[in-house]
Amino acid sequence: MSRIQACFEQLKTNKKKALIPYVAAGDPNPDITLDLMHAMVDAGADIIELGVPFSDPMADGPVIQKASERALVYGTSLTDVLAIVKQFRQTNSTTPVVLMGYLNPIEIMGYKVFAQAAQQSGVDGVLTVDIPPEEASDYIPILTSHELDPIFLLSPTTTKERMKIICQYASGFIYYVSVKGVTGTSALNTEEVAQRLKIIQEVTDLPIGVGFGIKNAETAAAVGRVADAVVVGSALVNLVEKNAHTSNNEASNQKIIKEISQVLVSMRSAMDA
Amino acid sequence: MTIEQQADKKLSDMPDEQGHFGQYGGMFVPETLMEPLRELKEAYIHYFQDKEFLAELDNDLANYVGRPSPLYFAERWSRELGGAKIYLKREDLNHTGAHKVNNTVGQMLLAKRMGKTRIIAETGAGQHGVATATVAARLGLECVVYMGAEDIQRQALNVYRMKLLGARVVSVESGSRTLKDALNEAMRDWVTHIDNTFYIIGTVAGPHPYPAMVRDFQAIIGREAREQSVQHEGRLPDALVACIGGGSNAMGLFYPFVDDQDVSMYGVEAAGHGLETGEHAAPLCAGKPGVLHGNRTYLMEDRHGQIIPTHSVSAGLDYPGVGPEHAWLKDIGRANYVAITDEEALSGFHDLTRIEGIIPALESSHAMAYVTKLAPTMDKDQFIVANLSGRGDKDIHTVATIDGIEF
Numbered sequence: 080m081s082r083i084q085a086c087f088e089q090l091k092t093n094k095k096k097a098l099i100p101y102v103a104a105g106d107p108n109p110d111i112t113l114d115l116m117h118a119m120v121d122a123g124a125d126i127i128e129l130g131v132p133f134s135d136p137m138a139d140g141p142v143i144q145k146a147s148e149r150a151l152v153y154g155t156s157l158t159d160v161l162a163i164v165k166q167f168r169q170t171n172s173t174t175p176v177v178l179m180g181y182l183n184p185i186e187i188m189g190y191k192v193f194a195q196a197a198q199q200s201g202v203d204g205v206l207t208v209d210i211p212p213e214e215a216s217d218y219i220p221i222l223t224s225h226e227l228d229p230i231f232l233l234s235p236t237t238t239k240e241r242m243k244i245i246c247q248y249a250s251g252f253i254y255y256v257s258v259k260g261v262t263g264t265s266a267l268n269t270e271e272v273a274q275r276l277k278i279i280q281e282v283t284d285l286p287i288g289v290g291f292g293i294k295n296a297e298t299a300a301a302v303g304r305v306a307d308a309v310v311v312g313s314a315l316v317n318l319v320e321k322n323a324h325t326s327n328n329e330a331s332n333q334k335i336i337k338e339i340s341q342v343l344v345s346m347r348s349a350m351d352a
Numbered sequence: 353m354t355i356e357q358q359a360d361k362k363l364s365d366m367p368d369e370q371g372h373f374g375q376y377g378g379m380f381v382p383e384t385l386m387e388p389l390r391e392l393k394e395a396y397i398h399y400f401q402d403k404e405f406l407a408e409l410d411n412d413l414a415n416y417v418g419r420p421s422p423l424y425f426a427e428r429w430s431r432e433l434g435g436a437k438i439y440l441k442r443e444d445l446n447h448t449g450a451h452k453v454n455n456t457v458g459q460m461l462l463a464k465r466m467g468k469t470r471i472i473a474e475t476g477a478g479q480h481g482v483a484t485a486t487v488a489a490r491l492g493l494e495c496v497v498y499m500g501a502e503d504i505q506r507q508a509l510n511v512y513r514m515k516l517l518g519a520r521v522v523s524v525e526s527g528s529r530t531l532k533d534a535l536n537e538a539m540r541d542w543v544t545h546i547d548n549t550f551y552i553i554g555t556v557a558g559p560h561p562y563p564a565m566v567r568d569f570q571a572i573i574g575r576e577a578r579e580q581s582v583q584h585e586g587r588l589p590d591a592l593v594a595c596i597g598g599g600s601n602a603m604g605l606f607y608p609f610v611d612d613q614d615v616s617m618y619g620v621e622a623a624g625h626g627l628e629t630g631e632h633a634a635p636l637c638a639g640k641p642g643v644l645h646g647n648r649t650y651l652m653e654d655r656h657g658q659i660i661p662t663h664s665v666s667a668g669l670d671y672p673g674v675g676p677e678h679a680w681l682k683d684i685g686r687a688n689y690v691a692i693t694d695e696e697a698l699s700g701f702h703d704l705t706r707i708e709g710i711i712p713a714l715e716s717s718h719a720m721a722y723v724t725k726l727a728p729t730m731d732k733d734q735f736i737v738a739n740l741s742g743r744g745d746k747d748i749h750t751v752a753t754i755d756g757i758e759f
């Protein structure tokens with residue numbers, strides 16, 4: 080059983096929903112990421128979504144764009160990200176890690192080389208924002224044959240017909256993008272999301288995570304009532320941005336870790352209440 | 353895939369259903385855009401067979417744009433170069449001063465039929481932004497143009513033109529603050545306002561159906577050039593030359609000739625400070641395949657797959673990617689891709705101005721500079737059709753500054 084599947088089954092037994100934080104690897108500097116990952120697990124994260132920095136993050140709003148830019152100042156590459164996951168796995172063998180990013184760094188590395196390296200590093204799932212299943216007939220089998228779950232997005236514009244096609248290829252969980260827009264922009268409408276989730280549930284038995292627009296403990300709890308997982312990104316990355324501009328990396332890293340942990344703890348307790 | 357293997361299929365039959373030109377092209381976009389792109393593809397396929405639509409397009413091209421554009425025999429320049437005869441396809445004489453308007457007129461007609469009320473575009477040199485703002489003004493539609501902060505500085509005149517036309521010009525401060533970032537920002541806008549917004553992409557790049565659709569709107573250039581070549585010379589040209597930013601003026605000229613194997617085609621990229629310096633915008637000559645802006649194509653990227661900064665004296669060529677059909681034409685060997693430096697382009701600019709009394713855009717000057725290399729290698733009874741994609745008014749300031757002149 081994959082780590083992601085095991086994670087969701089465990090949560091189901093405990094009648095809990097998954098809390099999935101997103102941070103960009105190497106943001107605001109490469110030193111922070113490993114400590115931050117462990118701290119997020121301690122603060123109640125069930126799965127970690129680790130952003131792979133890209134120069135042209137077409138689907139991201141300003142908050143995550145800037146995260147990518149900060150990480151790229153240090154040249155954080157896909158290879159570096161995989162090395163971080165490998166280190167994380169030395170002391171954590173249970174928390175699933177999903178890489179989220181764009182196709183080009185993976186293309187350059189080569190699908191097979193990437194999949195082998197990701198599997199060896201202990202990556203569990205890969206969410207490639209800009210490859211729909213139509214373009215992924217080579218890509219998906221390579222991921223799955225290396226025990227990597229291909230995670231796909233569904234959006235408010237996805238028709239039921241497309242949902243069926245996408246869910247055929249997806250494993251691990253389905254990621255429902257709650258709003259038409261880029262990351263970090265508008266607030267989501269819980270009613271609307273609940274309606275859409277009903278339709279998605281008719282199409283798949285996979286757990287469904289909801290992301291885009293989850294800002295605080297209250298929205299996390301509201302989404303947790305209707306979805307299997309809550310993905311929170313820009314709200315955390317904002318805290319990185321707020322604290323990144325000091326000359327002392329060590330001090331600002333500690334502050335970032337503390338503030339992100341606090342937000343996750345509050346979300347966790349609101350979701351579990 | 354080689355030309356031989358394609359024998360039963362015409363080169364002009366591309367792309368396939370999903371927008372692939374061999375391994376290039378396709379639809380590499382976030383899920384939210386898949387449905388809007390499907391709708392756009394349907395509208396494009398439907399209206400390209402709709403008599404009323406095509407009649408309206410023809411009428412606009414004739415009476416608003418001023419087509420057909422002349423095919424001008426540059427007699428004095430041909431004589432000076434002492435080789436093949438040179439004909440210039442005068443896209444600089446179009447309304448708004450470049451080929452860009454052929455495409456914006458067409459996409460605007462589609463937008464109207466699809467019931468969209470808000471128009472967005474990206475622009476580099478500002479020519480596509482101006483051409484979009486122009487057609488939006490004509491229909492009284494809201495228009496937002498995304499432009500890199502860097503380009504806003506370089507092309508101040510076009511920024512003002514867009515504002516006069518009623519468009520809102522949004523300065524893009526992210527990434528390298530040039531055309532590629534403007535395209536990212538326009539995509540983000542589109543994802544956020546899909547319901548009422550039509551995104552007019554200005555070149556043969558982006559996800560399917562854009563590369564095919566923009567080519568089909570620009571193919572009027574090549575169709576006219578074919579007929580005019582026959583009128584002037586009684587036959588098809590020996591060679592075609594066009595500059596390549598994203599590749600729309602080149603694709604527009606080349607496409608109606610791709611099945612005519614005797615017509616050679618030369619796409620001219622920007623070599624900037626020289627290919628060997630790394631400071632250029634020549635992905636076909638010096639890049640490698642990857643995925644950006646919704647399609648697979650040749651890119652300028654580092655070994656980790658990050659897109660790297662480009663350089664060209666002409667803002668309209670300053671793009672790290674290129675239309676996927678060019679990537680394919682390169683790989684199958686149907687078209688040749690070459691590069692011209694800033695310096696060579698500037699001398700092309702001065703040559704044409706001095707010898708023929710035509711001031712070309714800096715983008716087009718790259719094609720002109722290549723003609724000065726190519727023509728002397730050809731026979732006097734051969735002839736070249738070179739695309740003069742735009743006029744140079746917008747670039748006078750840049751050229752003057754380089755020449756050390758202050759106003």
Ligand SMILES: Cc1ncc(COP(=O)(O)O)c(C=O)c1O
Nearest residue numbers: 479597598599600601668715742
């Ligand atoms: C006059 C002119 N020619 C050429 C280009 C390059 O674009 P494309 O390669 O799509 O024709 C531009 C772009 O701004 C332009 O303004």
